[in-house]
Each structure stands twice: as structure tokens, then as C-alpha cells.
Amino acid sequence: MTQWLERHVPKVVLAPTFAAILLFVYGFIGWTAWVSFTRSKLMPRYEIEGVIQYTKLFASPRWDTAMNNLFIFGTLFIVISMILGLALAILLDQKIRTEGFLRTVYLYPMALSMIVTGTAWKWILNPGLGLQATVQGWGFENFQFDWLVNPDYAIYTVVMAGVWQSSGFVMALFLAGLRSVDGEIIKAAQVDGIPTPRIYSAIIIPSMAPIFLSAFIVLSHLAIKSFDLVIALTGGGPGYATDLPATYMYAMAFSRGDIGQAASSAMIMMMVVFAIVVPYLYSELRAKHD
Amino acid sequence: MTDATLISPRAGTRTTGQKVTRLALRYGLYALLFLFALYYLLPLFVMVSTSLKSLDEIRTGSLVALPREVTFEAWKTAWSGACTGIQCEGLKPYLWNSLLIAIPGVAISTIIGALNGYVFAQWRFRGANLMFALILFGCFIPFQVVLLPMARMLGLMGLAGSIPGLIFVHVVYGLGFTTLFFRNYYVTIPMELVRAAKIDGAGFFRIFWSIFLPISLPIIVVSVIWQFTQIWNDFLFGVSFSEAGTQPVTVALNNIVNSTTGVKAYNVDMAAAILAALPTLLVYVVAGKYFIRGLTAGSVKG
Structure with missing residues (x-):
């Protein structure tokens, strides 16, 4: 017995974690998937009824808005964070004397809760006393900036706050990437008199392709999971104007008492994540085997 | 570390004009970097300064102005008096x-x-x-x-x-x-x-x-x-x-x-x-x- 235990200690140590992951991740995904095919309302039911929840979901204008918003928010959030992050990283890479200080400043929002970020930006962007009123107070009386309460533009305020929070992190990723590029090649290029912008565009940036991929994965993951930011900044409003799939799911699960809709919307969210993450994880794990 | 600087250094062959351009670029770079720092710091600054103002001052003053009269009332309320629904015990x-x-x-x-x-x-x-x-x-x-x-x-x-x-x-x-x-x-x-x-x-x-x-x-x-x-x-x-x-x-x-x-x-x-x-x-x-x-x-x- 002790002999057996001795040999199997590593497996015994892993067993609780593995069992927990199997149940609480995969088992729960299975449960949600199952329930998404039933007529569950306030209480879960387990008789399979087909794709009625998905049909209902795709016919719902609120879900339509949520998916559209995810697309708008996700695209802008990822693209702007990447451009800003890369620009900051390149600028910081020019032997800046105060680099440490600046890096700290650029990155600190990442330590904040999205609820804090949302609260801060909600105050800054509120038209009555915030930015709009302030600029008007400076004499620009026609200045208009009421995006936060404008259903057509409110989603862009979520982008603004999201980029503020995450671009510093992208900067840190890119800066680490810039520093790992082979210095010899760059020196050789400089000796040949190639101008710096061209060294960046032709040598350094192309060699950072894996970092672009990492940044993309992390940012898209953040975008799909974004829930707190919307809740704190706009509460999903005005109306449903800034709903995201995550807030839709939450509303269905906890305030509307519609478990079927909550489960099916969660499944769609998971499929979106999988479509992005699975190929990435697959290549990462394979690369390690080879 | 990369050795890239904005202008590739060719020591000895630089004219005064080049030096001036180089210096201007350098200053521009720092200005840009600090402008960005300002963008990241501004919300924090607004939060801190707003938290130290009275409600009257918030209503009449500007978002980005420093508090005219510093008061810690809001902090006290946030700590132990603010309402989260029906309870009012602060944070x-x-x-x-x-x-x-x-x-x-x-x-x-x-x-x-x-x-x-x-x-x-x-x-x-x-x-x-x-x-x-x-x-x-x-x-x-x-x-x-x-x-x-x-x-x-x-x-x-x-x-x-x-x-x-x-x-x-x-x-x-x-x-x-x-x-x-x-x-x-x-x-x-x-x-x-x-x-x-x-x-x-x-x-x-x-x-x-x-x-x-x-x-x-x-x-x-x-x-x-x-x-x-x-x-x-x-x-x-x-x-x-x-x-x-x-x-x-x-x-x-x-x-x-x-x-x-x-x-x-x-x-x-x-x-x-x-x-x-x-x-x-x-x-x-x-x-x-x-x-x-x-x-x-x-x-x-x-």
C-alpha cells in the first residue's frame, strides 16, 4: 500500500484539481449546453426540445444589438489598443531617460478593477458636469460631447475606457518584444545607413509576429468577457444601446429569470472564444511537443 | 536592448543643422511621451481632486480644477456612511x-x-x-x-x-x-x-x-x-x-x-x-x- 502510494503520489496530488476542473469546467459547460436545448425558464428543465432557445436568441433585437456591439467594441478596442501600445513601445524604446517612470504610468490602469475604471469615466464623460461642461465653461459654448447618454455613440465611450485601461499592457508586451529582437541585425542595418523608421517597419516589427498574436488573443479575450466595464460605465444603457453578450446573459440569468436564454447566450459566447483561442492553444501546445 | 535611436549616429560628420534637428526630435519625443502620460494620469487626477471637493464646488467648478477648499467629508462618507441600497455603512x-x-x-x-x-x-x-x-x-x-x-x-x-x-x-x-x-x-x-x-x-x-x-x-x-x-x-x-x-x-x-x-x-x-x-x-x-x-x-x- 505505501509502495503503491509512493509511486502514485504525483497523480494523487493532481487528482483533486483535475477532478475539480473536469466537473466545474467541462461538466458545467455540458450542463449549460444541455439546458440551452430545453425550455427552461425560471427553473432548469431537462427535456431536450431542440434549438428553440437559439431561434429565440437570434430573433431577439436585444441580442442583435449585443452582438453588433461586441463587434464594434471588440474591433475598435483591439485595433486601437494595439496601435497605441505599439506606438508607445517604439517611442519608449529610444533610450528614454525616464522610461521606468513612464512605463509605470502607462500600465497602472491595468491594476484597477473595471468597476473603478467605469466609475471614473462615467464621471468624466457625464455631460452635465464632466468634460462637456468643462470645455463649455472655457468659452466653447457649442462644444458637444454627450456620447455617454447618446444611444448611437454610447458604445464608443466603452471603447474609450477600455483602451485607457488596456493599452498600457499591450505596450508592455510590445516593449518586451522589441527588446528581444537580435541587436546584431539592427546594428548591421544601422551601419548600412538604413533609416530608423525603415528598420522598424522592415526588420523589427515583422519579427514580432508572435507578440501581435499574443496581444490579439489577450485583447479579444478581454473584449468578449467585458462585463464589469459596461455595467459600471453605462449599465448597458441608454436602453439596451450598450448591451454586450455578457450583460445580456447576466440579465437573462439573474433579473429576467430566463435560464434557457441565459444558457444559449453563454454557449454562443463560448463558441466565439473557442473560435479564437483553440487554434492558438493548439499551435502553442504542439510547438512544445516538437 | 535595441540600439535604434531616432537618427542613426554617425559621429564626427554631423553639422550644426543636423544637431539642431536631432535635438528638436528628441524634445518632441519627450513631449509626446509626457503627453501620453498625462492621458493616463488625468482620470486619476480627476478622481482624487473630485473626492476632495464639496458638492457645491463640484457643481460650480471645473472638472479639471484643483479643489479650492480641501475637505475630507466625502472620504468619511465613503468609508463609513455611503448607502449601497438600503444599508448605509459605507465601503x-x-x-x-x-x-x-x-x-x-x-x-x-x-x-x-x-x-x-x-x-x-x-x-x-x-x-x-x-x-x-x-x-x-x-x-x-x-x-x-x-x-x-x-x-x-x-x-x-x-x-x-x-x-x-x-x-x-x-x-x-x-x-x-x-x-x-x-x-x-x-x-x-x-x-x-x-x-x-x-x-x-x-x-x-x-x-x-x-x-x-x-x-x-x-x-x-x-x-x-x-x-x-x-x-x-x-x-x-x-x-x-x-x-x-x-x-x-x-x-x-x-x-x-x-x-x-x-x-x-x-x-x-x-x-x-x-x-x-x-x-x-x-x-x-x-x-x-x-x-x-x-x-x-x-x-x-x-
């Missing part, structure tokens, strides 16, 4: 809740993660790679997909709406990350070390205790900071699985800000937001290097 009890959730949550997930990582890195067995892949994969799921069954499960376990329930949830969904951290750290240690120790008669725990643990401080710090930030800043689990009295600080902050009763006290909102942010900000300022390592460990794996 204090909720800060305490968050701490009660975060400390055991961080400790348990880090300890288990360390042992898991040690197995995955040094005690490989058949099927270990698949197990690791499955655990790693769990890090990436959107938590919405486990929210409903977890609510029922916590009910079955008698942990619904309780602080132990929230600790449990944070441990379960944090394990993937802590395991990943430790596995990637221990994998760089040559396996011969374990083999030699085994020949000397040391067992699984003995080797962990006297060889691996003593060198683990950096990765423990990374794991602790990561988990602490995750748990402290969590809102989704907090709002889904807590009830009045067990809510973490993020949920209470959101309730204070969005409570509709009475006059909107922006200064109290800002003071409360800073209070909620202070612990993670402090961690970031003190141990920023480890904070960044944790952030990048999930994406740039070695």
Missing part, C-alpha cells in the same frame, strides 16, 4: 469582505498550483500532457458558461451567498493560472536534479520542500499578485454569488455609484472608487515587475 464592511475572500483564495490556489506545477514539470506520467492541456483550456472559458450551474452547485453545497462559497469559486477558477505559472517556472529546472535526489532516497514531498520551494520565491510572488488582483477586482462572481452582507467591494462600489436615492454625491463616488482601487494599486506600485510578469505569463509562454 468599510465590504473592503473587509473582499479581504476575507482574497486572502484564503490566494493562499489556497497558490499552494495547490505550486504542487500541480511541480508534478507537471518534474513528475511526468502518461496522460500528463493531456491533463495539462485540459486544465490550461479552463483558463480561457468565458465564466458566463459556468455561472448558472455554479449557482445551483453552491446551493447544493450550502454555500450560496456566503464568503466560503466565493472563496471556493475563486480557487477553482484560479487553479488553471497558478498551475500554469508554477509549471512554466519549474520546467526550466533540469530533471537530473530530481533524479539524483530520488537516488539519494528523497521522496516527492521532500524534494519539493528542500529543492523546489527554496527557489520559488519569485514565482510565488507572481502567483500571489496575480490571484490577489484577480480576486480583488472580480465583479462577475461577486455580483452573482453574494448576498447583502457578503458582497465584495467591487459590487458595493457599483451599488453606491448607481444607487438612485438622494442627491448624486460625485465626490463620495470618487472617494469610494479610490478606496476600492487602493489595495491593487499599492501592490502594483510596490511590486510592478512581478505584476507584469504575471500578466505576460499567460500570453508569452516559455
Whole structure:
């Protein structure tokens, strides 16, 4: 017995974690998937009824808005964070004397809760006393900036706050990437008199392709999971104007008492994540085997 | 380090004109960098200055102006008087809740993660790679997909709406990350070390205790900071699985800000937001290097 235990200690140590992951991740995904095919309302039911929840979901204008918003928010959030992050990283890479200080400043929002970020930006962007009123107070009386309460533009305020929070992190990723590029090649290029912008565009940036991929994965993951930011900044409003799939799911699960809709919307969210993450994880794990 | 500077240096051949251009570029660069710094600092500045103003001053003054008369009233209210719905005890009890959730949550997930990582890195067995892949994969799921069954499960376990329930949830969904951290750290240690120790008669725990643990401080710090930030800043689990009295600080902050009763006290909102942010900000300022390592460990794996 002790002999057996001795040999199997590593497996015994892993067993609780593995069992927990199997149940609480995969088992729960299975449960949600199952329930998404039933007529569950306030209480879960387990008789399979087909794709009625998905049909209902795709016919719902609120879900339509949520998916559209995810697309708008996700695209802008990822693209702007990447451009800003890369620009900051390149600028910081020019032997800046105060680099440490600046890096700290650029990155600190990442330590904040999205609820804090949302609260801060909600105050800054509120038209009555915030930015709009302030600029008007400076004499620009026609200045208009009421995006936060404008259903057509409110989603862009979520982008603004999201980029503020995450671009510093992208900067840190890119800066680490810039520093790992082979210095010899760059020196050789400089000796040949190639101008710096061209060294960046032709040598350094192309060699950072894996970092672009990492940044993309992390940012898209953040975008799909974004829930707190919307809740704190706009509460999903005005109306449903800034709903995201995550807030839709939450509303269905906890305030509307519609478990079927909550489960099916969660499944769609998971499929979106999988479509992005699975190929990435697959290549990462394979690369390690080879 | 790259040696790229904005103008490739060709010492000795520079004319005064080139020098002036170079200097101008340099100043422009610094100006740009500090402009960006301003963009990141402005919201923090607005928060702090708003929290120190009276409501009258907020209504009449400008968003970006310094307070004319500094008052700590808003801070006092945020700490112990602001209403989160019907209760008006301020943020204090909720800060305490968050701490009660975060400390055991961080400790348990880090300890288990360390042992898991040690197995995955040094005690490989058949099927270990698949197990690791499955655990790693769990890090990436959107938590919405486990929210409903977890609510029922916590009910079955008698942990619904309780602080132990929230600790449990944070441990379960944090394990993937802590395991990943430790596995990637221990994998760089040559396996011969374990083999030699085994020949000397040391067992699984003995080797962990006297060889691996003593060198683990950096990765423990990374794991602790990561988990602490995750748990402290969590809102989704907090709002889904807590009830009045067990809510973490993020949920209470959101309730204070969005409570509709009475006059909107922006200064109290800002003071409360800073209070909620202070612990993670402090961690970031003190141990920023480890904070960044944790952030990048999930994406740039070695």
C-alpha cells in the first residue's frame, strides 16, 4: 500500500484539481449546453426540445444589438489598443531617460478593477458636469460631447475606457518584444545607413509576429468577457444601446429569470472564444511537443 | 536592448543643422511621451481632486480644477456612511469582505498550483500532457458558461451567498493560472536534479520542500499578485454569488455609484472608487515587475 502510494503520489496530488476542473469546467459547460436545448425558464428543465432557445436568441433585437456591439467594441478596442501600445513601445524604446517612470504610468490602469475604471469615466464623460461642461465653461459654448447618454455613440465611450485601461499592457508586451529582437541585425542595418523608421517597419516589427498574436488573443479575450466595464460605465444603457453578450446573459440569468436564454447566450459566447483561442492553444501546445 | 535611436549616429560628420534637428526630435519625443502620460494620469487626477471637493464646488467648478477648499467629508462618507441600497455603512464592511475572500483564495490556489506545477514539470506520467492541456483550456472559458450551474452547485453545497462559497469559486477558477505559472517556472529546472535526489532516497514531498520551494520565491510572488488582483477586482462572481452582507467591494462600489436615492454625491463616488482601487494599486506600485510578469505569463509562454 505505501509502495503503491509512493509511486502514485504525483497523480494523487493532481487528482483533486483535475477532478475539480473536469466537473466545474467541462461538466458545467455540458450542463449549460444541455439546458440551452430545453425550455427552461425560471427553473432548469431537462427535456431536450431542440434549438428553440437559439431561434429565440437570434430573433431577439436585444441580442442583435449585443452582438453588433461586441463587434464594434471588440474591433475598435483591439485595433486601437494595439496601435497605441505599439506606438508607445517604439517611442519608449529610444533610450528614454525616464522610461521606468513612464512605463509605470502607462500600465497602472491595468491594476484597477473595471468597476473603478467605469466609475471614473462615467464621471468624466457625464455631460452635465464632466468634460462637456468643462470645455463649455472655457468659452466653447457649442462644444458637444454627450456620447455617454447618446444611444448611437454610447458604445464608443466603452471603447474609450477600455483602451485607457488596456493599452498600457499591450505596450508592455510590445516593449518586451522589441527588446528581444537580435541587436546584431539592427546594428548591421544601422551601419548600412538604413533609416530608423525603415528598420522598424522592415526588420523589427515583422519579427514580432508572435507578440501581435499574443496581444490579439489577450485583447479579444478581454473584449468578449467585458462585463464589469459596461455595467459600471453605462449599465448597458441608454436602453439596451450598450448591451454586450455578457450583460445580456447576466440579465437573462439573474433579473429576467430566463435560464434557457441565459444558457444559449453563454454557449454562443463560448463558441466565439473557442473560435479564437483553440487554434492558438493548439499551435502553442504542439510547438512544445516538437 | 535595441540600439535604434531616432537618427542613426554617425559621429564626427554631423553639422550644426543636423544637431539642431536631432535635438528638436528628441524634445518632441519627450513631449509626446509626457503627453501620453498625462492621458493616463488625468482620470486619476480627476478622481482624487473630485473626492476632495464639496458638492457645491463640484457643481460650480471645473472638472479639471484643483479643489479650492480641501475637505475630507466625502472620504468619511465613503468609508463609513455611503448607502449601497438600503444599508448605509459605507465601503468599510465590504473592503473587509473582499479581504476575507482574497486572502484564503490566494493562499489556497497558490499552494495547490505550486504542487500541480511541480508534478507537471518534474513528475511526468502518461496522460500528463493531456491533463495539462485540459486544465490550461479552463483558463480561457468565458465564466458566463459556468455561472448558472455554479449557482445551483453552491446551493447544493450550502454555500450560496456566503464568503466560503466565493472563496471556493475563486480557487477553482484560479487553479488553471497558478498551475500554469508554477509549471512554466519549474520546467526550466533540469530533471537530473530530481533524479539524483530520488537516488539519494528523497521522496516527492521532500524534494519539493528542500529543492523546489527554496527557489520559488519569485514565482510565488507572481502567483500571489496575480490571484490577489484577480480576486480583488472580480465583479462577475461577486455580483452573482453574494448576498447583502457578503458582497465584495467591487459590487458595493457599483451599488453606491448607481444607487438612485438622494442627491448624486460625485465626490463620495470618487472617494469610494479610490478606496476600492487602493489595495491593487499599492501592490502594483510596490511590486510592478512581478505584476507584469504575471500578466505576460499567460500570453508569452516559455
